[in-house]
Amino acid sequence: MKYLNLKRILILLLVVVFMTSENNIIAQQSNSIKLKVEKILDQLSLDEKISMLHGNSKFTISGVKRLGIPEWKMSDGPHGVREEINRHNWEPVGLDDDFATYLPVGTALSATWNPELAYKFGSVLGREARARNKDIILGPGINIHRTPLCGRNFEYMSEDPYLIRKLVVPYINGVQDQDVAACVKHFAANNQEYERFRVNAEIDERTLREIYLPGFKAAFTEAKALTAMTAYNKFRGKWCSENDYLLNEILRQEWKWDGVVISDWNGTHSTIDAANAGLDIEMGTEKDYDDYYFADALKEAVENGDLAIETINAKVRRILTVMHQTKVFDSSRSKGEFISERNFEVAKEVAEEAVVLLKNENTILPLDLSKIKSLAVIGENATRKHAIGGGSSGIKAKYEITPLEGLQNKLGDKVKINFAEGYKSSTKFDWSKGRVDTSDENFSYRKNLRNEAVGVAAESDYVILFMGLNHDYDMESVDRTEMILPYQQDELVKEILKANKNVIVVLIGGLALDLREWVNEVPAILQGWYAGSEAGNVFADILLGDVNPSGKLPFTFPKKLEDSPAYKFGDIPGNGLEVEYKEGIFVGYRYFDSYNVVPQFAFGHGLSYTTFNYSKVELSKNILNKSKTVDVFVTIENTGKVAGSEVIQLYIEDVVSSVERPKKELKGFEKIYLKSGETKEVKFQIDESILSFYDVESKNFKAEPGQFKIHIGSASDDIRLTTEFELSKEN
Ligand code: BGC
Numbered sequence: 001m002k003y004l005n006l007k008r009i010l011i012l013l014l015v016v017v018f019m020t021s022e023n024n025i026i027a028q029q030s031n032s033i034k035l036k037v038e039k040i041l042d043q044l045s046l047d048e049k050i051s052m053l054h055g056n057s058k059f060t061i062s063g064v065k066r067l068g069i070p071e072w073k074m075s076d077g078p079h080g081v082r083e084e085i086n087r088h089n090w091e092p093v094g095l096d097d098d099f100a101t102y103l104p105v106g107t108a109l110s111a112t113w114n115p116e117l118a119y120k121f122g123s124v125l126g127r128e129a130r131a132r133n134k135d136i137i138l139g140p141g142i143n144i145h146r147t148p149l150c151g152r153n154f155e156y157m158s159e160d161p162y163l164i165r166k167l168v169v170p171y172i173n174g175v176q177d178q179d180v181a182a183c184v185k186h187f188a189a190n191n192q193e194y195e196r197f198r199v200n201a202e203i204d205e206r207t208l209r210e211i212y213l214p215g216f217k218a219a220f221t222e223a224k225a226l227t228a229m230t231a232y233n234k235f236r237g238k239w240c241s242e243n244d245y246l247l248n249e250i251l252r253q254e255w256k257w258d259g260v261v262i263s264d265w266n267g268t269h270s271t272i273d274a275a276n277a278g279l280d281i282e283m284g285t286e287k288d289y290d291d292y293y294f295a296d297a298l299k300e301a302v303e304n305g306d307l308a309i310e311t312i313n314a315k316v317r318r319i320l321t322v323m324h325q326t327k328v329f330d331s332s333r334s335k336g337e338f339i340s341e342r343n344f345e346v347a348k349e350v351a352e353e354a355v356v357l358l359k360n361e362n363t364i365l366p367l368d369l370s371k372i373k374s375l376a377v378i379g380e381n382a383t384r385k386h387a388i389g390g391g392s393s394g395i396k397a398k399y400e401i402t403p404l405e406g407l408q409n410k411l412g413d414k415v416k417i418n419f420a421e422g423y424k425s426s427t428k429f430d431w432s433k434g435r436v437d438t439s440d441e442n443f444s445y446r447k448n449l450r451n452e453a454v455g456v457a458a459e460s461d462y463v464i465l466f467m468g469l470n471h472d473y474d475m476e477s478v479d480r481t482e483m484i485l486p487y488q489q490d491e492l493v494k495e496i497l498k499a500n501k502n503v504i505v506v507l508i509g510g511l512a513l514d515l516r517e518w519v520n521e522v523p524a525i526l527q528g529w530y531a532g533s534e535a536g537n538v539f540a541d542i543l544l545g546d547v548n549p550s551g552k553l554p555f556t557f558p559k560k561l562e563d564s565p566a567y568k569f570g571d572i573p574g575n576g577l578e579v580e581y582k583e584g585i586f587v588g589y590r591y592f593d594s595y596n597v598v599p600q601f602a603f604g605h606g607l608s609y610t611t612f613n614y615s616k617v618e619l620s621k622n623i624l625n626k627s628k629t630v631d632v633f634v635t636i637e638n639t640g641k642v643a644g645s646e647v648i649q650l651y652i653e654d655v656v657s658s659v660e661r662p663k664k665e666l667k668g669f670e671k672i673y674l675k676s677g678e679t680k681e682v683k684f685q686i687d688e689s690i691l692s693f694y695d696v697e698s699k700n701f702k703a704e705p706g707q708f709k710i711h712i713g714s715a716s717d718d719i720r721l722t723t724e725f726e727l728s729k730e731n
Pocket of ligand 1: 185
């Protein structure tokens with residue numbers, strides 16, 4: 001006993017010594033960076049300083065050669081390093097070594113609910129950014145999915161701030177561990193693309209704090225993202241790039257964040273206001289570089305005495321600090337790794353865990369090869385590649401396996417594949433005009449394609465339909481106006497069902513769709529997202545059962561647009577210029593749950609080829625003292641025949657509250673892998689912070705003593721176990 005205690009004390013001492021020396025090293029490093037930065041700052045002329053505060057090409061700011069400061073190079077985007085474009089226009093340079101690993105898009109990453117994969121994802125981005133000699137990656141994009149129509153939802157992560165937080169932190173760590181700065185965007189309230197250059201977002205304080213800011217807060221305070229990109233829109237009447245409340249009060253003072261704030265491209269509107277509000281770098285303005293707000297005009301403002309030189313110094317100091325933190329001046333800086341095998345392996349792993357099995361009636365999936373002689377593969381998305389689309393996040397993939405290729409790779413000549421296009425997109429995206437429908441009045445080609453597909457379906461054992469959207473819809477700068485499928489795909493599915501009932505739909509896209517026309521008739525549906533370089537191979541592995549799906553929806557799939565909260569309460573998109581987030585905190589499942597609206601597929605939903613039994617939930621104690629914690633133990637067993645992963649979700653319900661609260665909120669999750677027959681225990685920890693709401697009066701998060709429920713489930717609408725505890729007044 002005595003010996004045991006001594007051993008414990010010794011271990012504790014060692015930990016303390018280690019942590020202190022670790023802290024000392026960090027403190028020493030930051031002191032030495034400070035000294036180096038001040039030394040450079042002292043030598044810079046005003047002109048040189050100003051040259052570092054605005055773009056000198058589409059994606060760089062100036063260096064200062066005589067002092068050995070290189071140009072600072074930025075690159076889009078959130079799921080792969082963008083191809084090189086010309087310095088002074090948006091045309092691709094046309095190189096043959098600017099390919100990238102096409103990682104599954106942000107929404108797909110979130111559908112994995114796997115923080116470890118988020119770290120690996122970030123590492124790939126960081127490695128490839130370094131190999132392409134970039135200093136800053138313009139991602140992740142983490143704006144909340146407020147409506148199912150936003151053209152950039154596919155780049156973003158989720159409707160839920162907790163899920164975003166848990167994934168964005170490792171993502172950023174992954175990027176920054178490769179000596180590349182992450183640029184978290186778009187700060188803040190950029191939740192629609194419609195009128196993004198003009199719209200003003202009005203959000204009440206509680207909603208801002210509970211829904212729209214926590215992801216950013218985690219990115220800046222937990223992951224310590226080194227740079228931020230402001231949003232195009234206005235927030236409470238002020239452009240985000242000159243928003244004193246967002247940039248100075250919240251980001252810098254409250255969150256004590258000292259990274260570099262970069263404007264979105266062409267998103268700066270003033271010199272003095274923006275400079276004082278905390279913007280550091282102006283990018284992308286469509287003027288001569290000297291005419292940027294942060295170029296000659298900024299110098300003039302200093303010379304006239306309208307702007308303090310210290311404001312300029314602070315900006316340059318921050319830039320130089322981030323340069324040092326990412327080892328810009330250091331020969332030990334990561335050299336990166338260009339489109340390597342292990343990078344593609346990560347793209348594959350993420351895709352495997354991202355695909356969501358939405359429906360699987362009569363366990364039609366996985367397909368049993370012994371019973372199949374022929375397979376109809378139908379849909380434009382069976383052969384369409386998506387990497388390059390979507391706007392600034394588009395990338396030139398080294399390769400992208402299409403769904404048809406994936407099935408061909410997998411099946412060889414074991415099964416006869418009958419391919420038919422079935423529908424053809426009739427849209428084109430144009431930056432000046434937006435999405436344009438190019439279909440003429442003559443729709444006969446559609447009928448012909450449909451008839452051909454129905455013929456192919458009739459003569460095949462099973463039909464796999466790769467349909468949904470493409471990047472004419474999931475596209476920066478333009479929102480959808482409705483949730484229904486384009487190109488008359490509903491008609492196509494219905495006609496095919498008349499010829500063959502064994503239909504499996506794989507939805508490609510980043511948004512929820514209105515599936516009511518056929519959802520009850522189709523036995524199996526998968527959400528396949530834009531799943532990256534290995535998409536086709538992964539879909540084939542999942543359809544054939546070599547990979548057991550484990551993705552969970554990171555957003556609610558409403559039945560119809562009218563069911564979504566922003567539509568119900570407010571105006572999407574309204575007049576486009578003034579948008580009041582009238583639904584408040586009731587975003588996504590918070591609304592569907594609390595208002596008893598049944599979605600098509602709920603937040604957190606995703607099936608598996610195996611079954612899981614949640615047998616027990618136990619608490620370490622039933623009363624939580626304010627400054628303490630309670631442990632929650634959940635026992636779960638794989639009761640099916642195959643191995644699989646499950647995401648155990650923990651939701652909190654505040655039983656009695658002085659303010660309106662959502663029925664339940666996600667406050668914990670854990671993805672675990674279980675072999676057939678295996679049982680595991682998972683532990684969560686509850687503390688006061690996850691019980692709290694934002695109290696507008698005290699301007700703080702606060703938890704009210706009383707009863708709370710813990711719901712443990714496989715989805716927000718599939719709660720398997722519930723227990724209760726009390727938050728006590730005592731400390
Ligand atoms: C987008 C940003 C992007 C930037 C540079 C803007 O239009 O909103 O997300 O990083 O362009 O391409």
